[in-house]
Amino acid sequence: MTRTAADEHRTVARAFTDRVRGTAPEAWDNPAPCEGWTARDIVRHLLEWFPAFLKAGAGIELPKGPSVDDDPVTAWATHRDGVQALLDDPATAHELLSNPHIGETPLDQAVDRFYTTDVFMHTWDLARATGQDEHLDPAKCAQILDEIIPLDDTLRASGHYGPKTEVPADTDVQTRLLAFIGRKP
Numbered sequence: 155m156t157r158t159a160a161d162e163h164r165t166v167a168r169a170f171t172d173r174v175r176g177t178a179p180e181a182w183d184n185p186a187p188c189e190g191w192t193a194r195d196i197v198r199h200l201l202e203w204f205p206a207f208l209k210a211g212a213g214i215e216l217p218k219g220p221s222v223d224d225d226p227v228t229a230w231a232t233h234r235d236g237v238q239a240l241l242d243d244p245a246t247a248h249e250l251l252s253n254p255h256i257g258e259t260p261l262d263q264a265v266d267r268f269y270t271t272d273v274f275m276h277t278w279d280l281a282r283a284t285g286q287d288e289h290l291d292p293a294k295c296a297q298i299l300d301e302i303i304p305l306d307d308t309l310r311a312s313g314h315y316g317p318k319t320e321v322p323a324d325t326d327v328q329t330r331l332l333a334f335i336g337r338k339p
Contacts, residue, residue: 159266160241166274166294167234173280173287174230182226186283187337189316193283196276198222201233204269211251212261214240241265271298275335278328295327299334309335 174197182194191199201222208214219225219232240246241262249261256264274294281288302309309315316336321329332339 158241159262159270160238162266163238163241163270163273166270166277167238169291170273170277170280171230171234173277173284174227176286177226177280177284181284184283184285187279191279193280194222194226196280196283197226197230200269200273200276201229204237204272205233207253207268208240208251211253211264212249214249214261216240237265237269271301274298275331278332278337278339290328290331292327295331299327299331302334306334 177193182192184193185191186193186196188196188199205216208216216236217232219229222229246262247260250258251261251264252258253264259267274290275298278288278290280286306318310317318336319333319338321333321339325333329339
């Protein structure tokens with residue numbers, strides 16, 4: 155059975171949610187692996203860029219929760235539930251997202267390709283910043299790595315990824331993915 159974008163988001167968001175809920179109140183200001191960010195900033199990033207991407211490309215507005223500064227757990231849960239409702243809606247598969255960099259893409263595919271992948275990778279960042287389980291699904295790591303290796307020049311030029319970290323070729327797939335996106339696992 156083929157997994158849908160809704161299925162993928164549900165699975166990836168569940169793992170991220172576990173890290174959000176597992177973050178001790180005093181750990182929200184811990185430094186994150188993303189230079190200049192805190193644990194709280196990881197959640198803030200997801201809640202800021204993606205709603206703007208959706209609104210500009212598809213005219214869709216997600217529900218807004220409390221500020222990440224006031225309540226990062228509820229802010230994330232509100233956002234996550236809004237994205238899941240969007241993906242669970244059968245009409246979403248027929249909607250298009252238009253973006254000058256990617257052209258017109260089916261909305262559910264755009265969410266999966268850009269947003270759900272971002273949540274997946276930032277799960278490690280939040281875990282690392284807050285001292286939680288850093289394990290990521292190896293099959294998903296391999297899938298993402300296979301998809302982004304051909305985009306190396308584009309990713310680096312975007313400014314959203316740091317320089318690759320060199321790791322031995324026989325390193326596990328999670329470490330290879332993290333090194334590719336500029337983390338120092």
